[in-house]
Structure formats: structure tokens, C-alpha cells
Amino acid sequence: xxxxxxxxxxxxxxxxxxxxxxxxxxxxxxxxxxxxxxxxxxxxxxxxxxxxxxxxxxxxxxxxxxxxxxxxxxxxxxxxxxxxxxxxxxxxxxxxxxxxxxxxxxxx
Amino acid sequence: xxxxxxxxxxxxxxxxxxxxxxxxxxxxxxxxxxxxxxxxxxxxxxxxxxxxxxxxxxxxxxxxxxxxxxxxxxxxxxxxxxxxxxxxxxxxxxxxxxxxxxxxxxxxxxxxxxxxxxxxxxxx
Amino acid sequence: xxxxxxxxxxxxxxxxxxxxxxxxxxxxxxxxxxxxxxxxxxxxxxxxxxxxxxxxxxxxxxxxxxxxxxxxxxxxxxxxxxxxxxxxxxxxxxxxxxxxxxxxxxxxxxxxxxxxxxxxxxxxxxxxxxxxxxxxxxxxxxxxxxxxxxxxxxxxxxxxxxxxxxxxxxxxxxxxxxxxxxxxxxxxxxxxxxxxxxxxxxxxxxxxxxxxxxxxxxxxxxxxxxxxxxxxxxxxxxxxxxxxxxxxxxxxxxxxxxxxxxxxxxxxxxxxxxxxxxxxxxxxxxxxxxxxxxxxxxxxxxxxxxxxxxxxxxxxxxxxxxxxxxxxxxxxxxxxxxxxxxxxxxxxxxxxxxxxxxxxxxxxxxxxxxxxxxxxxxxxxxxxxxxxxxxxxxxxxxxxxxxxxxxxxxxxxxxxxxxxxxxxxxxxxxxxxxxxxxxxxxxxxxxxxxxxxxxxxxxxxxxxxxxxxxxxxxxxxxxxxxxxxxxxxxxxxxxx
Numbered sequence: 001x002x003x004x005x006x007x008x009x010x011x012x013x014x015x016x017x018x019x020x021x022x023x024x025x026x027x028x029x030x031x032x033x034x035x036x037x038x039x040x041x042x043x044x045x046x047x048x049x050x051x052x053x054x055x056x057x058x059x060x061x062x063x064x065x066x067x068x069x070x071x072x073x074x075x076x077x078x079x080x081x082x083x084x085x086x087x088x089x090x091x092x093x094x095x096x097x098x099x100x101x102x103x104x105x106x107x108x
Numbered sequence: 109x110x111x112x113x114x115x116x117x118x119x120x121x122x123x124x125x126x127x128x129x130x131x132x133x134x135x136x137x138x139x140x141x142x143x144x145x146x147x148x149x150x151x152x153x154x155x156x157x158x159x160x161x162x163x164x165x166x167x168x169x170x171x172x173x174x175x176x177x178x179x180x181x182x183x184x185x186x187x188x189x190x191x192x193x194x195x196x197x198x199x200x201x202x203x204x205x206x207x208x209x210x211x212x213x214x215x216x217x218x219x220x221x222x223x224x225x226x227x228x229x230x231x232x
Numbered sequence: 233x234x235x236x237x238x239x240x241x242x243x244x245x246x247x248x249x250x251x252x253x254x255x256x257x258x259x260x261x262x263x264x265x266x267x268x269x270x271x272x273x274x275x276x277x278x279x280x281x282x283x284x285x286x287x288x289x290x291x292x293x294x295x296x297x298x299x300x301x302x303x304x305x306x307x308x309x310x311x312x313x314x315x316x317x318x319x320x321x322x323x324x325x326x327x328x329x330x331x332x333x334x335x336x337x338x339x340x341x342x343x344x345x346x347x348x349x350x351x352x353x354x355x356x357x358x359x360x361x362x363x364x365x366x367x368x369x370x371x372x373x374x375x376x377x378x379x380x381x382x383x384x385x386x387x388x389x390x391x392x393x394x395x396x397x398x399x400x401x402x403x404x405x406x407x408x409x410x411x412x413x414x415x416x417x418x419x420x421x422x423x424x425x426x427x428x429x430x431x432x433x434x435x436x437x438x439x440x441x442x443x444x445x446x447x448x449x450x451x452x453x454x455x456x457x458x459x460x461x462x463x464x465x466x467x468x469x470x471x472x473x474x475x476x477x478x479x480x481x482x483x484x485x486x487x488x489x490x491x492x493x494x495x496x497x498x499x500x501x502x503x504x505x506x507x508x509x510x511x512x513x514x515x516x517x518x519x520x521x522x523x524x525x526x527x528x529x530x531x532x533x534x535x536x537x538x539x540x541x542x543x544x545x546x547x548x549x550x551x552x553x554x555x556x557x558x559x560x561x562x563x564x565x566x567x568x569x570x571x572x573x574x575x576x577x578x579x580x581x582x583x584x585x586x587x588x589x590x591x592x593x594x595x596x597x598x599x600x601x602x603x604x605x606x607x608x609x610x611x612x613x614x615x616x617x618x619x620x621x622x623x624x625x626x627x628x629x630x631x632x633x634x635x636x637x638x639x640x641x642x643x644x645x646x647x648x649x650x651x652x653x654x655x656x657x658x659x660x661x662x663x664x665x666x667x668x669x670x671x672x673x674x675x676x677x678x679x680x681x682x683x684x685x686x687x688x689x690x691x692x693x694x695x696x697x698x699x700x701x702x703x704x705x706x707x708x709x710x711x712x713x714x715x716x717x718x719x720x721x722x723x724x725x726x727x728x
Contacts, residue, residue, distance in 0.1 A: 022681055023601075023605075027538075027603075030667075034537035082475055083229035089406070094134065100461055101455070104457060146416075153423070157419070189426065199382045214402065
């Protein structure tokens, strides 16, 4: 289980690779805030599953929260996966398109 | 048993062109090949539109002397897809021109046509 | 103003005047007179959009066919098959085009103040951008929608390239690349709908689907919807295209970004409403649209927190707030659509405030990076006050306009039985404020680590900033000024 102190250390180690000197504290606060915000967003999104089934929502909520805390800091992966590299955008674009077509055609 | 008509063959060919075009744009690394794949995609879309407008045993959508209105409406191929195809060709030319111009500019800077090198993600 | 005409004089003018201006300024290329022609043209377009009555414009000039009485009519009030390509100018179109024209006026003024070389082609792209946005919000047929989306995306490429940096060239190339895919996708969607229904006019498509029915063809409708969503994602910068769109916003000049983001919001509203009208009754359509909107909101605002340049923070916040606009439309209820359109109008205004403030920072030697503190509040306290007010408006605080639209969206989410979405909207507002205040503190308030140039901000920028701030406060205190355009259109008619 990752503690808050360890998450900070991991972020510090990641940021030290490319940010030195001025503005370090400011950037660090941005990353930590982003990490915590994303955690809360994910938990709220997981609770949306109550529309399908309430016990399922509780299970998904607990699992998602635990996974997000265990794999913290997720903000590094979020930044990597949302980078503007063309191949990465194409990859996510195909995933989204496939999910949308699958949901609408099978769901309909 | 599905009857094989010209329209069905047209749809199949269009689908193939579109799939090959999208696959090329996604999987090929060379920027010029991506642009060529885009032209395939565009041609596939044009073929789809033309195939939609096709009518078995139809005539060109021009009211010729001696042709009755009823016969014309029954037999004339759809006209609107023709207009869309022409527009699509023009848009395809413009897009291709812009893509090629940008690739030239970036080639002069980076010395390569590889998308994985030119269009790498950047930290801001 | 409620006169309904079937061949409204103002609709072609709103499109043709920017087009002709673009041709003329491009031909003139780099003379002083470009400034005056551009400003005059933008003001004329603004004037026409304000005084124009409401109505339609039917291309090809033939009448509509009423299937009930088997007669032809030029009266657009009678439900009939239009059989034509159609533009609509109603209340929603009016308010969105007026706001966009106002931004165009200031964008043109700021561009002519700042740029000296290659003014002609750059001005041409700005006017073409406005023309494509105006077409998209007025359109009621898929053919013109597709053309305007394609043209608009190519022009965006031109606007981005005009910034001249290698980042902007790469951003432009990636954006053009996706424009190729999404344009082809939208053409396929148009082809499929044309094949099923035989019509390109949106009203005719809906009429045929409701009267004759399209049973057995639902899967084709879903494929068509999938390609439409692709165009929607691309046009508005929704996830997963948000990295490219934010790069487009961040790499352009701030005044150009103001017009770009206005164009994006118009496209989102127009395409979203058309999708709702055609596909809204099918299962899972609204759920997919809500899912995309929520993901965009979350990703946009989280990524804004980790940016280290004020321009990029604003770029990602524009993306996030685009998600707010599309969320309202995706909810599909009257409140939701009213909230979504109102949010689009407000968003365009307060983001323009922030972008014009960012333009002003260029005069301090480009002091937009949050790695350093510049202490600009001491040199320009009014600019600091303006950017703070813009941040409060963006965060949805009263008495600014953002508050009014977000409260409608929150109520719409609660009425739809989705309180989680309401919580997400609130969190996005708070996070917007956090992201902006971090940057504002570093750039304006903290004692300077790096000295900046003594700058005299042009009066045009100050005037633009404060005009839009006053607009945010007026709409925030009297939201009916905007809502009286939107509510009747959503409730009664005049939706394209």
C-alpha cells in the first residue's frame, strides 16, 4: 500500500528529471493536486455504476479507489497517455471509436 | 443467398478502400505513405457515395428530349451524391496540398519523413 | 424580429462578407489599408447579425412539398419536406454569431496592432474561420455541415501555422491529419443517412424517420452516429482528440485562439444538436455523449493543473469547459440544452478575457511561464485585476456569467437523476480556479525572480478585456439578456 509520503517521493523523483530550479514547488503542487483530484473524479465516476446495479457500484468503487491509491502516483501515466504524440492519440482514438460502436450496436 | 449486383460490388470495394486507407494512416510510419493512404480513404468514400446513387438499369440524371417525367424519376440515378463527390474531390485536393506542404516544412527541419520522429510527443 | 422568411437576405451576407474580405485582404497582402478593411468588415458583420430578422435560406430556390395536401409552399412555418439545402437564422444563431462577431472585431484589431508582416493572408484565415463557424451554426443540412467542418479544420491549420514556430507546424500537421480522417468519416455518415432516407436536409431526415420509419436499418444509423461522434470529438477537441486541440490552442497567438475557441464551441453546439435531433431516440446515444463529455471535463482540468505555461493552462481549460457545453447538450433535456448553449456563450466570453490578458502578457516579454515569477501586478495592476476577474468568471463564481450557466447545468443533471455529474461539474469549477490562481500567483502576485520589460499595453487590448469583463458581469447579473434568445428556441422551434 502506497502512503502519501511515498507518492510525494515518487513524484519528486519523476519531476527531478526535467524540472530544476525555479518554480519547482509550484509544479509539484500542481502534480499533487492533479493526482488527488483525479482520484476523487475516478471514485465519483465509479459510483455512477449504481445506475446498473447498486452492489456492483459498491464493489467497483472500492476496487477503483484501492487501485488508484495503490498505483499512485497515476498522474505520471495520465500525462504520458494524454501526450500529443500522434501514435498515442491514434491509439486512444481507435479504442474510443471501438467502444462507442460496440456499446451502441450491441446495446441497441 | 445475397444477389451480387454492381452496387454491392461497389460497396465492398469502397469498404476495402476505406479500411486500407485508415490502416495505412494509422500504421505506416512514413508521412508520404500516410498521405497516400489518405487519398485511398478519400477515394473509398467517393466510391461509397457513387454506389449509393447507383440505380440498376438507370440512366444519367439529365432530362433528355422525348423522355417523360415519370420515366425520368423512375430511372435516373441520384444526382446529389455526384455533387458530394465533386466537393469531396476538391476538399481532398486541398487537404493533400496542406499535408504535403507541412511535411515539406518539417522535413527541412528534421531531415526525416518518419512520423515517430517528427511527431514525437513534447514536454512543454 | 419573429418574421419568418424563406429567403432571408442576411444569411448569405453573414457568410459572403467575411469571404470577400478574406479574398481582398489576401490580394492586398501587406499594406496598411488591410487594417481598415478588416475592422470595417468585422463591424458590418456584427451589425448585420444584430439587426437581422429571423428566417431561413433555401438553396436552389424551389418550394417545399407538403405531403399532407400535396401542394408546394414557400412558407417555412408549414411542416413540409424542404427538399433543399437550408440555413436557419434564429435566436440561438443570433446570439452565437453576435458574440463571435464581437470577438472577431477585437481579434482583428489586436492582430493588426501586433503583426506587421504577412498580414493579408493571416487576416484572410481569420475571416474564413469566422465564416466557417457562422455556416456551421446556421446549417440545417448535412452537406453544408460537412463542407463547413472540413473547411473550418483546414483554416484552423492555416491559423496555427501563421504563428511560425516549429511547435505550431507540428500541431498543424497532426490536426490536419485528423481532419482528413474525421472529414472522411463525416462524409460516410452523410452517405449512410442519404442512402437510408434519401435526404440531406436534417428536418427532412427526421420527418422521414418519424413517418415512414427505418425499421431494420438501426445498425446503419449507429454506424452513422459513430462517424458523427468522430466529427464532434474532432471539431470540439473532446477526448481523445484533446491533446491535439489543446496544442492548437496553445501554439496559436492568443487573439487567434479566442476566435478558434469560439469556432469550436459553435461547432460543438451545432453538431451536438443535430446529433440529438437525428439519433436522440435511439438507445445509448445520450449515454455515449455524456460519457465523452465527462471524460473530457475531467481530463482537461486535471491536465491543466500540471501545465507550466499560462497559455497551455488556458488551452486545457478551454477543452474542459467544452466538455461542460457538450454535457448540457448530451443530457438531452430542455434544461440541459439551454444550459449547454448558455455555457457555450458564456465560455466564449470569459475565455476571451483570459486570452486577451494572455496577449497583453506578450508585451512584457512573453511572461507566460509559471517557472518564474514576474511580479507583473506591480507594473500593471489593472491587468492583474482583469485576469483575476476572468478567473473568477471561468470558475463559475457569482456575479459572473459562468455561475448562471453552471447552475442551470447542475440543476439539469440533478433533474436527470445524475447527482454524480453535478458533483463533477462543481469539482471542475473549483479545479479551474485552482489551476488559474496558481498561474496568476506566479506571474502577477509573487515578487519577481525575473525582471520583465516595461510595457505599454495597447489601448485596444485593454478596451477589449474590460468590455468582455463588463459583459460577463452584465450577463451574470441579468442572465435573461442571453436566455431570452436561447429558451424560446429550445422550447418552441428554431433549432437547426
